[in-house]
Amino acid sequence: MSDSKTAAKADILESDEWRKAVDYAITDEDIERQRKLLGFDQAAKTREYNQVATEDNIRNFAHGCGNDNPLHCDPDYAKKTRWGGLIAPGMMAGIINKPMLGDPVPDEIKALRKSLFKGVHVFVSGSTWDFYRPIYPGDTIYSFNGDETCEVKQSEFAGRSVISTRRDVKLNQRGEVVSVYRILRVMTERKTAAKKGKYSAIEPATYTDGDIAKIDAVYAEEKVQGAAKRYFEDVAEGEVLGTQAKGPLTVTDVICFHSGGYGFVPYAPTVGRLAHKNRKRIPAFYVKNEQGIPDVAQRLHWDPKWAQAIGNPMAYDYGVMRENYLYQYLSDWCGDDGLVLHVHDEIRKFNYMGDVQMVTGKVLAKRTENGQSLVDVAVTFVNQRDEETLRANATIALPSKDNPLPLFPEVPRELAQKAAQMMARHWELGGK
Template sequence: MTAINDDSVAQLRRRIGFTATSQLTGKYPFNLVSTTDGFRHFANGYGDDNPLWCDPLYAASGSYGRCIAPPTFIATMGQPVGPPPPDDVRRDSAGALAGVQAFQGGGKWEFHRPLTEGHRVLTANVVSEVEDKTSSFGGGRSVIVHHRQVWWLDDPDIPAADAALATYRTWYINTDRSSSRRSGGENQRAEAHSWSKEEIAAIDAEYATQQTRGGLPRAAGDVAVGDTIDTLVKGPLTVTDLISFHIGWGWSGQGTFSSRLSWKHRRARPHLWPRDPNGVPDTSQRGHWDASFAGKVGTARAYDYGFLRTCWFAHTVTSWMGDDAWLWKLEDRIDSFNYVGDATWVRGSVAEVGESEPGSVGITLTASNQDDLVTASGGATVLLPGADGQPPKRPAPPADVVDVIEQCRT
């Protein structure tokens, strides 16, 4: 098993500016072409039934005239392109952190335009920075790997600035599994919370009141600093929830397949397939649903994906803002683990109005569990309609995003 050392860090740093190598996606992205079915499966997987994503008859009467994708759906798409590394860099960096446990640290999204059905998408995912640090999680050495990913419509006739769909800047904390086992999750309870019938009934009552604003406009002039947005409860998290999320999300680029296809993946990335107690190779992703394996990677119990809480943040904001608003920016930081058995309450409040763009609203977000432990925090910037009810104007994508698209087109 590879440990973090000077050589592995140096090898990985050679990858900066080139396509990321931490995941094996297979020949195609999970969704090669955008479809309303795909939008619905993805949204339903994190508990969202917003008709703007899910109901073509409803969406036909709105300002888009059709369903659009939930903002974070774009993560399921994108034929990989981008600057490939030279052969020696690819060879040396491919296994730089093999066997080292990676945990998502957080990310910053910017959404440039809506995605409707019938499109193919390209993406460039490059390593942008590698930090060598002492791990606050594992107690030993860690490597924080930053990625920048851009998605755009696969249509060279559309100018790059108009084709840009989304940009994602994220980072992963890589720590060796021996040190993560020494201190992982020590700030949280070791045993799952035992839920009473009364506690479940209270959560069910919150579910009964959750609503999506939909076609009722929320104008910028009606919002003030200090306003709270509607709280969404999620969970208590079950393995079924994680299965539902995978149905819409796919395998997150990991390349986890079945039977002969899993064998092909094991040949390429054997370190991602440790044996189970029966001696059968199985995906290292199983720490998300297999409590015994989760303990081996340093967590108290099986745990969710950080990206699931990102989707919960997006769900909370889009349900509040209404159909004609635009979720422009979304940021999250994964502060602690969200374990199977935990419930989560996503809360938000308005922190600023009109400071970024006309009609913009800055929102702070937190996700906390039944012990009042904050497991994720962040914020969002929403563009709301004006007093005339017209949808807001979306800002042009940053110049560096346009440059990436144009470089990949040459």
């Protein structure tokens, strides 16, 4: 870094505006209030960019994740599959939402939530998905959610942090549970993150033409199982799932992910009058940049100076980007007739601009349960520094000679009843 750039960065880090931006702390009161919120479910009133699945937004979301599987992208191909048409990548359920009507939030819950963890950083550090139905074009997705867990930790990089699991139950217009999405969030103190600079020694990756050619060779060998059945009987414990490349990561990748439908409402990047209204509504989410312009705190995914101001050497991806890369890897392997039923992942390291991920997996075990032929697999993402950045395990139902078309599992009774009650209340209140 040149002397002028070093001086500019120092000016940013020492400015009053940026010092205030990194001076939020997690309090005992925050933690106590968060724990009192556990178990409260609320109809999600968020109006995401996509509320109804269509052939276009399914294809656009898949492409925004780098996924060209024809089951999601080619209607003519998909018509010939067991599904009779396109279906969405399973994790797309996380970015489709139409407001769900429900009873008013009690005053005591509102009081607990007011300014809770104000101004702290929120990192998605992993998730767990359970899938129960596909999403077809024409499906409207609603959801209700609530926090399930709250754990306090201390770390060198983030100082005091709170690890919380939120459960999002995703329903279609018939009140059927499509999937359950449990999001592991880590809330950290900005001031500690900015001071420690634990990752400051990491240098941006650079590549020669030969390096890019090696990555391209991996892309060229990637296979989509597609219509060719991968039978349970032909899979062996310890078998490798193959290798896929993801990256090198660029700002363009993040833009494509947003363009594909990742809204992150109500914190989504907005423009003009919409941005003005959002700044008035949630001022703590906006921090002035080096030009004095208020901008979203989440710009650490594309603004290197802001990423550096909070203790990272450069901008980095959204964790959910890698989670969707993971889903592509699994669905490419199992084929059109296989079903990804369960995924649990842990985000282990940051994926910085310029980093490339090599995705590999292996079969851990085979088992038969409730008439289903199930395969348990492990998947890892490793970057060019030979660091594991994502670790995951998944359960996949494969076709077998006795059961050529595996089915999704039944929704647990208690969950199905809760979903039916939430959806019935939505309809009672005039929801469509």
